[in-house]
Every structure is written in structure tokens, then in C-alpha cells.
Amino acid sequence: MPNNIVIGAGISGLSFGYFSKDACIIFEKESVAGGLCKSFKDGEFTFDYSGHFIHIKDKKIKDFLEKILGKKLLTVKRNAVIYFRGREIPFPFQANLYYLGEKEKQECIKGIKNRKNVKIYDDMPFIDWSKAMFGDGITKYFMQPYNQKLWSYDLKKLTAAWTAPFVPKPSAESIIEAAYKKNDVKYGYNSEFYYPPEKGCGAVVEALFKKIKHSVLTDVKTEKIDWENKTVYAGGRKYFYDNLISTQPLPELIKQLQNPPQNILNCLKNLSSSSVRCVNIGIKYKKELPKLIQGKHWIYFPDKEYPFYRVGIYSNACSKLAPEKSYSLYVEFSDADNKYDSKCEDTVKYLKKAGIMNTDDEIKAVSVVDMPCAYVIFDKKRKRTLEVINDFLNKNNIYTTGRYGAWEYSFIEKNITDAKNLALKLNKRK
Numbered sequence: 001m002p003n004n005i006v007i008g009a010g011i012s013g014l015s016f017g018y019f020s021k022d023a024c025i026i027f028e029k030e031s032v033a034g035g036l037c038k039s040f041k042d043g044e045f046t047f048d049y050s051g052h053f054i055h056i057k058d059k060k061i062k063d064f065l066e067k068i069l070g071k072k073l074l075t076v077k078r079n080a081v082i083y084f085r086g087r088e089i090p091f092p093f094q095a096n097l098y099y100l101g102e103k104e105k106q107e108c109i110k111g112i113k114n115r116k117n118v119k120i121y122d123d124m125p126f127i128d129w130s131k132a133m134f135g136d137g138i139t140k141y142f143m144q145p146y147n148q149k150l151w152s153y154d155l156k157k158l159t160a161a162w163t164a165p166f167v168p169k170p171s172a173e174s175i176i177e178a179a180y181k182k183n184d185v186k187y188g189y190n191s192e193f194y195y196p197p198e199k200g201c202g203a204v205v206e207a208l209f210k211k212i213k214h215s216v217l218t219d220v221k222t223e224k225i226d227w228e229n230k231t232v233y234a235g236g237r238k239y240f241y242d243n244l245i246s247t248q249p250l251p252e253l254i255k256q257l258q259n260p261p262q263n264i265l266n267c268l269k270n271l272s273s274s275s276v277r278c279v280n281i282g283i284k285y286k287k288e289l290p291k292l293i294q295g296k297h298w299i300y301f302p303d304k305e306y307p308f309y310r311v312g313i314y315s316n317a318c319s320k321l322a323p324e325k326s327y328s329l330y331v332e333f334s335d336a337d338n339k340y341d342s343k344c345e346d347t348v349k350y351l352k353k354a355g356i357m358n359t360d361d362e363i364k365a366v367s368v369v370d371m372p373c374a375y376v377i378f379d380k381k382r383k384r385t386l387e388v389i390n391d392f393l394n395k396n397n398i399y400t401t402g403r404y405g406a407w408e409y410s411f412i413e414k415n416i417t418d419a420k421n422l423a424l425k426l427n428k429r430k
């Protein structure tokens with residue numbers, strides 16, 4: 001009997017497997033391990049499941065990834081902008097008011113000067129948090145429209161609990177100062193990021209997969225969990241466990257529990273998420289890269305007239321992802337079900353309109369990746385709901401980790417760290 005059964009062989013499940021000293025079986029429902037960190041080839045282009053650039057704070061994680069890969073990661077200095085009313089504003093918007101038109105600039109400055117002195121707390125509605133942090137102008141021109149697009153959720157119900165590592169918070173003084181002179185401070189968790197030198201982000205999960213000593217069973221989906229008898233049903237067989245580690249989306253885990261307590265079932269209605277559709281496009285240019293994307297890694301689109309919220313340029317982060325005289329893009333739509341044209345004509349029309357593609361560029365590859373559960377919604381009920389669920393699960397030796405297992409807004413570095421810490425905590429063999 002394995003000590004540990006792991007559901008999912010994404011970066012979290014694989015990292016758990018790597019650091020677990022006890023017997024483990026990892027189930028993966030897809031035919032290839034890697035989850036959202038996979039990459040794939042389409043013709044001569046390599047695409048991720050939307051750009052997966054690795055930002056790392058802890059040098060130990062960088063060393064770990066380089067050890068696994070047997071190669072140095074590329075170090076890339078971020079060049080990201082916001083495409084706002086036809087202008088390029090360096091990221092983050094709030095630290096670069098200098099680049100706005102005069103009317104918008106004055107409105108943003110007035111907004112920050114006139115902020116109401118309200119108590120700021122994690123669980124406050126995002127829109128109130130934004131006004132309290134940055135004022136009405138910055139909220140009106142960037143925070144509100146961009147986050148509305150990204151989250152596809154009522155910003156009065158979304159809380160600010162996710163913002164801490166992701167939204168740079170320069171002081172009011174420095175925001176105003178940077179309205180009058182160019183700012184060269186690099187803000188944010190990803191001002192520098194890392195990327196494998198070839199084969200996309202997927203190189204990391206591929207390398208990790210090869211280093212794991214436990215069984216990783218692909219094409220096997222867990223179907224049912226008899227938590228009272230510590231048994232998992234998967235691929236027509238049953239498996240007993242000491243500990244069950246789930247990285248699959250938390251609502252799916254709850255739905256697989258046999259006869260769950262009613263209070264746990266009731267939690268399901270408090271767990272919601274938004275989806276992302278990523279359109280990957282490989283393009284050959286005639287004369288040169290379109291001006292707007294030269295040197296850029298990604299561009300935010302807060303304006304309503306564009307249906308996508310972000311466009312990234314893979315080939316500017318790693319030239320090996322596209323052949324010569326070509327470039328490759330990821331175009332991200334939130335909750336896009338009804339907005340997408342299967343031939344990608346609309347997407348291309350808007351890319352050309354913004355200047356992300358030249359009119360005479362030739363499309364060589366198009367791949368659509370749907371991520372039905374992409375961003376976990378942070379609302380007032382989330383924290384308490386997770387406490388109730390985890391209390392029940394942990395008492396029954398079921399543990400959750402990963403972006404969707406733990407139901408959080410996380411990233412590769414945190415996924416590795418959390419899975420490692422869980423494995424070390426559960427290791428019987430020390």
C-alpha cells in the first residue's frame with residue numbers, strides 16, 4: 001500500500017512526489033504530466049498554456065530548478081506596458097502617470113490627493129480598496145476596467161485579499177512625483193523573471209517528471225474517494241492510502257467524496273472561479289517585428305474596445321520558441337465562451353488594430369488552450385469556507401496543495417515551496 005496518493009501531476013503534484021520519501025502513486029488524468037505548466041509544439045513554434053514566466057524570490061528555488069534542468073535558466077528583465085487609449089504606459093500604471101494625456105493625468109493626481117481616509121483591510125471590496133489605495137482616477141482608468149476584464153466578476157464582491165504580492169503599491173508621494181518625471185523604479189514581483197533556455201516552461205515539468213522515483217500514472221482520473229475507509233477509486237481499481245494529497249480543483253475533490261458531511265457539500269456554492277481562453281499564435285513577419293511589441297514581454301489591455309485583457313510575446317522572452325523572422329503571441333480572454341471566433345479572425349483584427357501584428361504578417365500556427373478553472377474568486381466567504389473544508393479534510397488525512405487544490409492565486413515558486421513543505425511534513429521516513 002502506498003503511503004501517499006497524489007491527485008494530479010502538475011508542478012505541485014510532481015514537486016510533492018520529488019520531495020516525498022515515502023511510497024507514492026501520482027495519478028494524472030491527462031496523457032502527459034505537467035498540468036498548466038506544460039508546453040507544446042505547433043509546427044515550428046513552442047507554446048505554453050499562456051506565457052508561464054517564472055518569478056522567483058527564494059534563490060533556493062532557482063537553484064532547485066537549475067539542478068533539475070541541468071541548465072541555467074534565462075534571466076529576463078521585464079518590459080511590460082499598458083496599452084491605454086492608444087498610448088504605451090510602462091507597467092505599473094499607478095507609478096507611471098507621466099505617460100498619460102494631460103486630462104487623465106490631472107484626474108489621477110486629484111484622485112490620489114482626495115482619497116478618503118478609510119481603514120484598509122484584506123477583505124474589503126476590491127473597488128473600495130483601489131479607491132482607498134490609489135484614488136478615483138487611477139481606479140477609473142486602470143484598476144477598474146482591467147480587473148473587470150481579468151476577473152469577469154463583480155468588483156464590489158471581489159475582495160482585495162489577492163492583491164498583496166501582485167499589485168505594486170507605491171506611496172502617494174511617489175505616484176505624484178512620477179506624474180511629472182519619468183520613473184525608473186522597477187516595481188512588482190516579476191520585474192525580473194526566469195525561463196528555461198529552450199522548450200518553454202514545460203521543460204521544467206518534463207525534467208521534474210524524469211527525476212521522480214515514484215509511479216506517475218497518466219491517463220488515470222480519480223473518480224471517487226471513500227474517505228471513511230481511506231480508499232481512492234481510479235482507472236477501474238481501488239487504492240488504499242495513509243494520506244491523500246489533492247492538487248485538482250477543490251470543488252472537484254469535494255464532488256468526489258463519497259457521502260460527504262452536509263456542511264462540506266454546502267461549501268461548494270462558495271467556491272467559484274473564472275476561466276481563461278488563451279489563443280496562441282505563431283506569425284511570420286515580412287520586414288520587421290511590429291513596433292508596439294519590439295522588446296516587450298507582455299501588454300495589458302484595460303480598454304473595453306479590445307476583447308482580450310493581455311497579450312504576451314513568447315519569442316521576446318526566449319527566441320528559441322519561434323523560427324527566424326517570426327514571433328509568437330499568447331492572447332488571453334477571460335470567460336470567453338461566447339466571444340471567440342473559431343477561425344481567430346476577430347482576434348487577428350484586434351491585434352492588427354492595436355499594432356501588435358503588421359497588416360501583411362502571415363499566420364503560421366494557431367492553438368487555442370482553454371483553462372476552465374483559471375482564477376479562483378476571492379470573495380468574503382472564501383477564507384471561512386476554506387477553514388471549514390480543510391479542517392474536515394485534514395482530520396481525515398486528506399491534504400490540498402497547489403493553485404487549485406488550495407484554492408488560491410499562486411504561481412510556480414509557491415506551488416513548489418508548498419508541495420515541498422507538505423511532503424516534508426508528511427514524510428514518515430525522515
Ligand SMILES: Cc1cc2nc3c(=O)[nH]c(=O)nc-3n(C[C@H](O)[C@H](O)[C@H](O)COP(=O)(O)OP(=O)(O)OC[C@H]3O[C@@H](n4cnc5c(N)ncnc54)[C@H](O)[C@@H]3O)c2cc1C
Nearest residue numbers: 008010011012029035036052053221222248402403411412
Ligand atoms: C492564464 C494563466 C497564466 C499563468 N501564468 C503564470 C506565470 O507566468 N508564472 C507562474 O509562476 N504561474 C503562472 N500561472 C499559474 C500556474 O499555472 C499555476 O500556479 C500552476 O500551474 C499550478 O500548478 P498545480 O500543479 O497546482 O495545478 P495544475 O497545473 O492545474 O495541475 C493539476 C493537475 O491535476 C490533474 N487532475 C485534475 N483532476 C484530476 C483527477 N481527478 N485525477 C487525476 N488527475 C487530475 C490535471 O490534469 C493537472 O495536470 C498562470 C496561470 C494561469 C491560469
